Amino acid sequence: MNFLIQLLGELRKLFGRRRTYMGYVVFLVMEAIILTVFKLPASQRSMRELIERNGLGFTEYYSSLTVTYWIMGFSMFLLGSIYFALVAGDIVAKESEDGNLRLVLARPVSRLRILLLKYSAVSLYTVSFVIFVGITGYAMAVMALGWDGGLFIWNFKMKVFSAFPRDEGFARIAMSSIGIGLSMITLSSIAFMFSCFKMKPAAATIVALSILFVDMVLQEFPFFKPYEQYFITWRMSNWVYLLENNISWAKLAGSYAFLFGLNATLFLIGYTVFRLRDFKT
Numbered sequence: 001m002n003f004l005i006q007l008l009g010e011l012r013k014l015f016g017r018r019r020t021y022m023g024y025v026v027f028l029v030m031e032a033i034i035l036t037v038f039k040l041p042a043s044q045r046s047m048r049e050l051i052e053r054n055g056l057g058f059t060e061y062y063s064s065l066t067v068t069y070w071i072m073g074f075s076m077f078l079l080g081s082i083y084f085a086l087v088a089g090d091i092v093a094k095e096s097e098d099g100n101l102r103l104v105l106a107r108p109v110s111r112l113r114i115l116l117l118k119y120s121a122v123s124l125y126t127v128s129f130v131i132f133v134g135i136t137g138y139a140m141a142v143m144a145l146g147w148d149g150g151l152f153i154w155n156f157k158m159k160v161f162s163a164f165p166r167d168e169g170f171a172r173i174a175m176s177s178i179g180i181g182l183s184m185i186t187l188s189s190i191a192f193m194f195s196c197f198k199m200k201p202a203a204a205t206i207v208a209l210s211i212l213f214v215d216m217v218l219q220e221f222p223f224f225k226p227y228e229q230y231f232i233t234w235r236m237s238n239w240v241y242l243l244e245n246n247i248s249w250a251k252l253a254g255s256y257a258f259l260f261g262l263n264a265t266l267f268l269i270g271y272t273v274f275r276l277r278d279f280k281t
Contacts, residue, residue: 023083063149
């Protein structure tokens, strides 16, 4: 019970910072831009060609659900990662920089409990942010395109092609938003680990993003193709298997077990460094 009360206090502190809301504002603007472009004739011609080339009806699958998938699937890794790294890289390093941790550590509370509270807050922020993008993206898409229409999925890289009627498509989008949120916790974990080191918040953010983008770039080289299962971003992208016609639960379980194990390792590294740090001087 005390842990939950302290977690609520940590969340209030997290959402009391202005930079926490930067991502929300940017994504709302981006969603508005995407929907404006999707309404243009040239964009509709491109989507019509893609949908009809796969033997589906344009009027049925050029829908709010399909647009929501594009908003979430193609923007979260590139744009959302910036704000996850910013918040997670700030949560410990900023308090250390400001000297707040000295006061906190003067109380009868273990360093492990402090980090568990902060890590839990960052994880909740990550998942809730993805769900926020999914809800607002879908709401804006409904205003632009209406309720009707199914869900069309085409992901060449992950070899996923599927189509669903409206009700099942809505359920799949809801599932995938949770899947993306769980995947993005890994990026937050990387930034959180570096935040536990003796470095500036900006440095922790930049290093975490550098690791993510290097991983993404190396993955694009053809000679790394046989080793793609070892790349963090490839494992993070496996949320898209929730959108297959027949969900590959074995592949999903393998990928999320890999990510959760990595998250635990990153937390333990961060905790070890944090436990050995001297905050008195």
